[in-house]
Amino acid sequence: MEVKNPTNILEEITPADLLGQVMTQKNMGRRLSQICAAYVNEKLELSYSFAEDDTNLYHTLRLVIDKETEVCSITEFYPYAFLYENEMKELFGVNIQMINLDYQNRLYRINEETPFLK
Amino acid sequence: MGKQSIIPFGPQHPVLPEPIHLDLVIEDEKIVEAIPSIGFVHRGLEGLVKKKDFNEMTYVVERTCGICSFMHGMGYCEAVENVMKVEVPDRGKYLRTIWAEMSRIHSHLLWLGLLADAFGFESLFYQCWRMREKVLDLFELTTGGRCIFSVNKIGGVLKDIDAEMLQTMLSVFEEMETELKTIRKTFLFDYTVESRLKGVGVLTKEQAHNLGAAGPFARASGVKIDMRTRGYGAYPDLDFEPITSEIGDSFARCDVRINEIFQAIDLIRQMIGKMPSGEISAVVKGNPNGEYFMRVEQPRGEAIYYVKANGSKFLDRMRVRTPTFANLPGMLETLKGADLADVPLLILTIDPCISCTER
Numbered sequence A: 001m002e003v004k005n006p007t008n009i010l011e012e013i014t015p016a017d018l019l020g021q022v023m024t025q026k027n028m029g030r031r032l033s034q035i036c037a038a039y040v041n042e043k044l045e046l047s048y049s050f051a052e053d054d055t056n057l058y059h060t061l062r063l064v065i066d067k068e069t070e071v072c073s074i075t076e077f078y079p080y081a082f083l084y085e086n087e088m089k090e091l092f093g094v095n096i097q098m099i100n101l102d103y104q105n106r107l108y109r110i111n112e113e114t115p116f117l118k
Numbered sequence B: 001m002g003k004q005s006i007i008p009f010g011p012q013h014p015v016l017p018e019p020i021h022l023d024l025v026i027e028d029e030k031i032v033e034a035i036p037s038i039g040f041v042h043r044g045l046e047g048l049v050k051k052k053d054f055n056e057m058t059y060v061v062e063r064t065c066g067i068c069s070f071m072h073g074m075g076y077c078e079a080v081e082n083v084m085k086v087e088v089p090d091r092g093k094y095l096r097t098i099w100a101e102m103s104r105i106h107s108h109l110l111w112l113g114l115l116a117d118a119f120g121f122e123s124l125f126y127q128c129w130r131m132r133e134k135v136l137d138l139f140e141l142t143t144g145g146r147c148i149f150s151v152n153k154i155g156g157v158l159k160d161i162d163a164e165m166l167q168t169m170l171s172v173f174e175e176m177e178t179e180l181k182t183i184r185k186t187f188l189f190d191y192t193v194e195s196r197l198k199g200v201g202v203l204t205k206e207q208a209h210n211l212g213a214a215g216p217f218a219r220a221s222g223v224k225i226d227m228r229t230r231g232y233g234a235y236p237d238l239d240f241e242p243i244t245s246e247i248g249d250s251f252a253r254c255d256v257r258i259n260e261i262f263q264a265i266d267l268i269r270q271m272i273g274k275m276p277s278g279e280i281s282a283v284v285k286g287n288p289n290g291e292y293f294m295r296v297e298q299p300r301g302e303a304i305y306y307v308k309a310n311g312s313k314f315l316d317r318m319r320v321r322t323p324t325f326a327n328l329p330g331m332l333e334t335l336k337g338a339d340l341a342d343v344p345l346l347i348l349t350i351d352p353c354i355s356c357t358e359r
Helices: A013-026 A079-092 B046-049 B059-062 B069-084 B090-118 B122-143 B163-189 B189-196 B203-208 B214-221 B250-273 B323-335 B338-348 B355-357
Strands: A007-013 A029-040 A041-050 A057-065 A070-072 A095-097 B004-009 B019-027 B028-038 B289-298 B300-311 B318-320
Touching: A007 A013, A013 A041, A013 A057, A013 A070, A013 B069, A029 A079, A029 B300, A029 B318, A041 A070, A057 B318, A079 A095, A079 B323, B004 B090, B019 B214, B019 B318, B019 B338, B028 B338, B046 B059, B046 B318, B059 B069, B059 B318, B069 B090, B069 B289, B069 B318, B090 B122, B090 B163, B090 B289, B090 B338, B122 B163, B163 B189, B163 B250, B189 B250, B203 B214, B203 B323, B214 B250, B214 B323, B250 B318, B250 B338, B323 B338, B323 B355
Parallel strands: A007 A057, A070 A095
Antiparallel strands: A029 A041, A041 A057, B004 B019, B019 B028, B289 B300, B300 B318
């Protein structure tokens, strides 16, 4: 079988650049593969990964932000991002605005607030 | 426009082995929109990185799911191995890939059985699950477990399979292949099955791509994505092409999964034919430091394991993105315009694993 060697790109961006960068990924026909958050050294790290399946390229946009920083939802470009964004909002308390289907912290039906923000 | 009503579906429903709730907006008996709610079985497994070290997390991760448990362990280990630059010996890679393909066979057989049960074909359901038992027996003989196997470790695997056992596996799969051909005939050529599946819940190639669908669900719509082509495990040494269909309906999903069982048997045969000798695991020293996104092809599609390590025994973050998580938006799209009576069947056709999704 012909193996298409994966290329991983990690690019750090600012919240102001997010929508523009996501639109670029969308225009290149890339698939939103995942979004996740991590809480490291009292900062939130958000990773938006886009896959180009023909070439096996995997491009991750990284935001490093404070807890209070407002982040715009990318559901305008990738409507199915709503599940990832609701998860980040509920588990990490990421301040995401304008999610097209906002569960208001009721996605996982847990009693503890932002359990992963510790 | 007729009068719209909302029908709550789930979280408990005879056809759903796991809980998911949908608010179905209907007009007459047609679905206009479906709004999902999950979160009934969220366990917070990813949060255990604070309490379990990176080796112990292998056993936590494989408990994400009772069907793909082996592949969860494998994906996580490969992510940590990439961070630590550990090269798994060839025999270890082959053993992992054999167990991974066995997982695909038993998962697809489980799904075929559930599908048959959902459209009321009881005897077909029994036949699929009877065959699945044989795979579970082989798991028990080779790993000691039927559900949770615990044979993965960072650096390779904990158990070997001897030559005699490999031959036994070959003969079991040969027998299974013959039986499967009969079952395939029923699934793909029986009028009853066709009438329930053909033209139902169509997802076009464009929709599948735009909604981020994964695995057989996407491939049945003509999207040729299969993480095995990335070349992890023993896959670079194997001859195979992702199985796809252009039709995109429930029947195509069934067709793709049945053919993937035959493909998995062929891959196991190829691996047994060229099984390398030598060590099954590498020596691993120190703690991981760095991060990696590992993508593997589970029975339900692309699963992503993100590991972020800081040089200590405890990881900063471990995240699992399961294929069902990716397939939920596609499933909601297939429900639009569907008959209310087809809803259970359509949910099943993505092969949902809710425990995986919620972790």
